[in-house]
Amino acid sequence: MRIILSQRIDVASEYEDVPFSVYHFPKRYINQIHPGDRFIYYQGSRYKKDHRYYFGCGVIGNVEPDPTGEYFYAEIFEGHPFKHKVPIYHPDGGFYESIDFADVRNKPNPSWQNSIRKISDRAFNAILQSADMNIDVGNQSSQLESNNNPIDTLKELNKRFRTLSAQERSKRIQKHLDRGSSVTKALKSVLGASCQICGWSGFAKKDGSNYIEAHHLVQMSEKSKGSLCTENIILACPNCHREIHYGKNADVYGDGNLICIDLSNHKTKIMKNTIAHLESVQNISS
Numbered sequence: 001m002r003i004i005l006s007q008r009i010d011v012a013s014e015y016e017d018v019p020f021s022v023y024h025f026p027k028r029y030i031n032q033i034h035p036g037d038r039f040i041y042y043q044g045s046r047y048k049k050d051h052r053y054y055f056g057c058g059v060i061g062n063v064e065p066d067p068t069g070e071y072f073y074a075e076i077f078e079g080h081p082f083k084h085k086v087p088i089y090h091p092d093g094g095f096y097e098s099i100d101f102a103d104v105r106n107k108p109n110p111s112w113q114n115s116i117r118k119i120s121d122r123a124f125n126a127i128l129q130s131a132d133m134n135i136d137v138g139n140q141s142s143q144l145e146s147n148n149n150p151i152d153t154l155k156e157l158n159k160r161f162r163t164l165s166a167q168e169r170s171k172r173i174q175k176h177l178d179r180g181s182s183v184t185k186a187l188k189s190v191l192g193a194s195c196q197i198c199g200w201s202g203f204a205k206k207d208g209s210n211y212i213e214a215h216h217l218v219q220m221s222e223k224s225k226g227s228l229c230t231e232n233i234i235l236a237c238p239n240c241h242r243e244i245h246y247g248k249n250a251d252v253y254g255d256g257n258l259i260c261i262d263l264s265n266h267k268t269k270i271m272k273n274t275i276a277h278l279e280s281v282q283n284i285s286s
């Protein structure tokens with residue numbers, strides 16, 4: 001599916017968006033946006049027509065509710081700002097979004113006020129072409145979510161998270177986007193959904209999967225670079241995780257490529273979840 005996402009960049013957004021990183025949207029649009037969808041960003045403006053243009057593209061990653069349940073977050077992968085803005089008007093007349101409009105709606109003109117709307121394949125490609133973007137941009141990574149190899153997903157996510165700006169990182173952190181995030185999910189599929197400290201596989205959730213949490217070695221609140229990357233994360237059952245944070249003499253800290261664990265019943269060292277380590281785990285188990 002190809003979609004348009006409205007994103008204000010000329011004025012502050014009323015949503016908790018971070019362009020090219022996270023899209024925050026009201027529940028009513030939930031059926032119009034799916035992991036793997038390719039999108040183009042549209043900057044709307046009610047009053048100034050020359051402030052209406054397209055300015056970037058990307059692929060939708062995980063979609064999950066925010067804490068209120070009234071809004072959702074969509075992760076954005078493969079975000080590419082256009083080299084230049086593309087006005088909404090096609091040089092041959094009409095709007096870009098009117099090309100092959102019948103594929104996606106009844107009337108020629110798009111509903112500009114809809115934050116998320118479908119766009120035909122041909123209109124999508126025409127905008128990318130006018131932006132001097134390769135029309136295949138983002139095509140491969142639409143498989144990111146359905147990636148056969150979770151390590152490839154993790155490599156891609158590490159790359160993205162390492163380059164997040166402090167502002168982007170703190171937005172993600174505040175909203176606990178890491179919970180049940182793509183990283184945790186992919187880590188579980190490589191390591192198995194069990195606690196890396198005590199080995200317990202957590203309790204079974206209603207959906208049949210196991211409940212395991214992600215602990216961040218360098219606390220996310222410290223907002224350090226790479227705090228969302230795999231080597232900073234360990235999978236922990238709720239018991240161990242709670243002891244790490246609230247235990248009397250509990251200590252868990254990184255030491256080179258190792259993580260030293262000092263909990264009441266578990267004193268051990270484990271490998272950090274670097275990509276190299278994850279690859280070796282995967283090779284052993286396959």
Ligand SMILES: [Zn+2]
Pocket residue numbers: 195196197198199200236237238239240241
């Ligand atoms: Zn545990």
Ligand SMILES: [Zn+2]
Pocket residue numbers: 214215216241244245
């Ligand atoms: Zn923790």
